[in-house]
Structures are given as C-alpha cells and as structure tokens.
Amino acid sequence: MHFRKTGQFYGVTSKTLRLQEMTLTDTEYTEPKVDWHYHENAYFTFILEGKVLEGNKKETYHCGAGDLLFHHWQEPHFNIKPAGFTRGFHLELRPGWFRQFDLPENLLEGSHKLIHPHHRLLFYRLFAAFRQYADQPAVLDSLLVDLFADLGRTPVVKGSDFPRWVLHLEQLLFDEPESRHWRLNELAAATAVHPVHLSRAFPSYFGHRLSDVLQAMKLHQAMRLLSDDRHNLAAIAAECxxxxxxxxxxxxxKSQGMTPLAYRRLLR
Incomplete structure (x- = not known):
C-alpha cells in the first residue's frame, strides 16, 4: 500500500502553503485511478471543481464540487476520477495543531463525508483565506477552530438513540440537498412531526436553527454553480x-465576506 507524506497528493499542485502544524494544497487531479493508499496526517479534501469517487473500507463516496471529505491519519482509501477537470483543496493537520488549541485528535475518526452545509461553506471561506491571507496563519487557525467547535455541536454520525424522524429529516435535507427548496410545513408533513416541535428541536440535533440550515443550503448550491462561468448571477439566484x-x-x-463575482475571480 502506498504512503503519502505531508503535502503529497496525486496530481498537479498549483499552490502549497506549509505552516508549522498545517499544510494546504490546491491540486488538479490527473490520475484516472489511484490505488489504495494512506497519508501521514489527518486531512480534509474539499472538491472545488469536477467529480471524483473515493472509497474506504466501509463506504464509497461520489463527490462533486462543494463536497467535503475527512480522513484520519493512516486511514486507507482509493480514488477514481471520471473524465474531465477535477480540482481539490487539501488541508492537512499534524497532531501538534490539535494540542495547540486543546482539541481532541479523535473528534473525527476514520473517513467521513461531511454533509452539513455550514461545514462546507466554512471550507469555501478557508479556501479564500488560503488564496488571500497566506501570510496571516491566524486567519486559517481561527476558521478551523470554528469548524471543530461546530463539529463538536453537530454529530457527524447520528446514533441509533436519535429519534427516527431526525434520521429521516437528515436524509430529506442532505441526501439530495439541491433537489428542492424545503419549507417548514413540508418537512413537518414528510416526517409526521408537528412543525412547532420540529422547529424547536432542530438545533439540538443539527447544531443550528432550521432557517439557518436552509439558508446555508441555498448558499452552498450557489457556490457550486459559481465555479462554472456559464451561470450568471441572476440565473444562480433564481435556481437557488x-x-x-x-x-x-x-x-x-454576509456568508463569505466578499461578493460572488469576487469569489469567482478568486476561484480562477
């Protein structure tokens, strides 16, 4: 099985930022298939453009623009890239980073596809900071601490002790998040839960208010479309x-600290 050291990914890396306990890379995927391998550090992969299939010992993930994966260190996995351009943003963390901020290294274990829209929107902000503020690592640290604080409030894997309606609601919202724009009464009817109870209980299970999650879902869909110049802002606004x-x-x-056109230029 292949082993990849810090900053090593399969493809052509256009930019690398090496900090004391963190390494960030912007990489174009060029290999149609990458066999089983693992990495020296725990790391996130954030797909900026294109598609990739990634598998581990438990699951296989079909990923497109805006999808976020996490692999703990030495977690074996493989990749298959379909035809076309695929670009990923990688963020590696050494154990010292967690100790520096008194965070548990095992908050995330194994491999996960992170589906909460707030986490994925935060990675768009991390990518912007990587491109804009490479000489200000405190900005990157602050955003990452916010991410892990939110992960602590929002379970990545919901256990069997969660009510059945919560698991159903998660599937409705996140399995095909861009298939429709939900309203509270529609979600209540689909899960057979009173709308008032659903709204009040939602933050306990998802870490945010339902209205904030629905707004984040619309913004995440917009971010995915923004990388394609064929979509103008008016069309993106209407579709999302x-x-x-x-x-x-x-x-x-309000979400990203810049206009959509400014972010589109940054993606280029």
Missing part, C-alpha cells in the same frame, strides 16, 4: 431560491 440577484449578493457577502 433567492428572491432576486440583490438578495443573493447580500446573503453571499
């Missing part, structure tokens, strides 16, 4: 359920 282009731009700026 925003009232108009101005509403979309305001929500985007």
């Amino acid at each position: 359920g925003f009232a108009d282009q101005s509403h979309f731009i305001r929500a985007f700026r």
Whole structure:
C-alpha cells in the first residue's frame, strides 16, 4: 500500500502553503485511478471543481464540487476520477495543531463525508483565506477552530438513540440537498412531526436553527454553480431560491465576506 507524506497528493499542485502544524494544497487531479493508499496526517479534501469517487473500507463516496471529505491519519482509501477537470483543496493537520488549541485528535475518526452545509461553506471561506491571507496563519487557525467547535455541536454520525424522524429529516435535507427548496410545513408533513416541535428541536440535533440550515443550503448550491462561468448571477439566484440577484449578493457577502463575482475571480 502506498504512503503519502505531508503535502503529497496525486496530481498537479498549483499552490502549497506549509505552516508549522498545517499544510494546504490546491491540486488538479490527473490520475484516472489511484490505488489504495494512506497519508501521514489527518486531512480534509474539499472538491472545488469536477467529480471524483473515493472509497474506504466501509463506504464509497461520489463527490462533486462543494463536497467535503475527512480522513484520519493512516486511514486507507482509493480514488477514481471520471473524465474531465477535477480540482481539490487539501488541508492537512499534524497532531501538534490539535494540542495547540486543546482539541481532541479523535473528534473525527476514520473517513467521513461531511454533509452539513455550514461545514462546507466554512471550507469555501478557508479556501479564500488560503488564496488571500497566506501570510496571516491566524486567519486559517481561527476558521478551523470554528469548524471543530461546530463539529463538536453537530454529530457527524447520528446514533441509533436519535429519534427516527431526525434520521429521516437528515436524509430529506442532505441526501439530495439541491433537489428542492424545503419549507417548514413540508418537512413537518414528510416526517409526521408537528412543525412547532420540529422547529424547536432542530438545533439540538443539527447544531443550528432550521432557517439557518436552509439558508446555508441555498448558499452552498450557489457556490457550486459559481465555479462554472456559464451561470450568471441572476440565473444562480433564481435556481437557488433567492428572491432576486440583490438578495443573493447580500446573503453571499454576509456568508463569505466578499461578493460572488469576487469569489469567482478568486476561484480562477
């Protein structure tokens, strides 16, 4: 089985940032298939463009733009890339990073596809910081601490002790998150739960209010479309359920700290 050291990924890396306990890379995937391998450090893979299939001992993930994966150190996995351009943003963390911020290294173990839209939107912010503020590592550290704090509030894998309606709701929201724009009464009817109870209980299981998650889902869908220049802002706003282009731009700026066009230029 192949072993990859810090900063080593299969493909062509256009930018690498090496910090004391963190390494970040922007890499184009060029290998159609990468056999079983593992990495020296725990790391996140965030797909910026294209598609890739990634498998481990338990599951296989079909990933596209905006999808986020985590692998603990020495967790074996393989990759298959279909035809076309695929680009990934990788963020590796050495054990010292967790100790520096008094965070448990085992908060995430094994391999996971992180499906919460807030986590994925935060990785878009991390990528922007990587491109813009390479000389200010405190910005990257702060965003990562926020991510792990949120992961602590939001279980990655919901256990059997969760109510059945919560598991059903998670499937409705996250399995095909861009298939429709849900409303509270629709989710309540689909899960057979009173809408008031669903709204009040939602933060206990998902770490955020339902309205915030629905807004994050719309923004995440918009971020995925933003990498494709064939979609203009008005079309993205309409497809993602925003009232108009101005509403979309305001929500985007609040989430990412810049306009959609500025982020599109940064992606290029």
